[in-house]
Amino acid sequence: MKIVYMGTPDFAVPALKALCDHGYPVSLVITQPDKAKDRGKKIQVTPVKAEAQNRQIPVLQPDKVKGNDEFLSQIKEANPDLIVVAAYGKILPKSILEIPKFGCINIHASLLPKYRGAAPIHRAIINGEENTGVTLMYMAEGMDTGDMISKAETPILNKNVEMLHTELAQLGADLLIETLPAIFKGTNERNAQNESEATYAPMVFKSEGLLNFEKDSITLERLIRGFNSWPGAHTIYKGIPIKVWEAEVVEQTSNLLNGTIVNVDRNGMDVVAGGKILRITKLQFPGKRAMKVEDYIKGNEIEIHQILG
Secondary structure (H helix, E strand, O other): OEEEEOOHHHHHHHHHHHHOOOOOOEHHHHHHHHOOOOOOEEEEEOHHHHHHOOOOOOOOOOOOOOOOOHHHHHHHHHHOOOEEEOOOOOOOOOHHOOOOOEEEEEOOOOOOOOEEOOOOHHHHHOOOOOOEEEEEOOOOOOOOOEEEEEEEEEEEOOOOOOHHHHHHHHHHHHHHHHHHHHHOOOOOOOOOOOHOOOEOOOOOHHHHHHHOOOOOOOHHHHHHOOOOOOOOEEEOOOOEEEEEEEEEEEEOOOOOOEEEEEEOOOOEEEEEEEOOOEEEEEEEOOOOEEEHHHHHHOOOOOOOOOOOO
């Protein structure tokens, strides 16, 4: 029994670890090409590649998947019984999907058919969903359209993207290990997705994180959690761009102009949002580290009645 694993970011590492730790033979790992990051433009390997190298598993990093005959030949030569995919970053062509005996299965970070696409964790938080989870599914040529095998669910509560990302990555790894015996026995469930219930989670962009204080405080608090830790919600204070990392909703109304700072103390910075109050509790000014408002005001001033945005 041979498994080929495909994944790239941190989200895909727990499932690779779980396969190896439970004795499943991962013969080949495929990940995105290494990229230059940060100001120094130093080349950094992907998290999945680093894990594979630690376990001495061969790694392939093709620049493209579709129409790549050399890569297709390499997959065929590996002769996998199963291909497992988690956040690889590219849609696999039919020529690859048809290779393994037990198919290609994907760990997707939503409860399909809701939130197909690139940013399911961000969008679920921003849209105010009460629950999210992971879906183990067979891969098809469309984006996250394949038949569903199994699911695991978790409440969102007040979690931000970073928290949910970590939780769902492990949840997906656990679900994979729990479901694999049935897949290899051919006894697993296989349920088609209801297309009428499908929704999409497009990639998030930095511009979406600009806080519009005409919107209500609940919506903005979700946006802040949905952009933490990347790309970060932001606003403008006295012409200076600042990032907003944490906030909470205050059950209080105000007749002042939306965006007005009405109070600053150790509890946070209270801002009028949609006629109510959004309390910003953690922020980051340019050139400074992210910190609690309580800590920031010990050595810096935030002026009341200034208007953000």
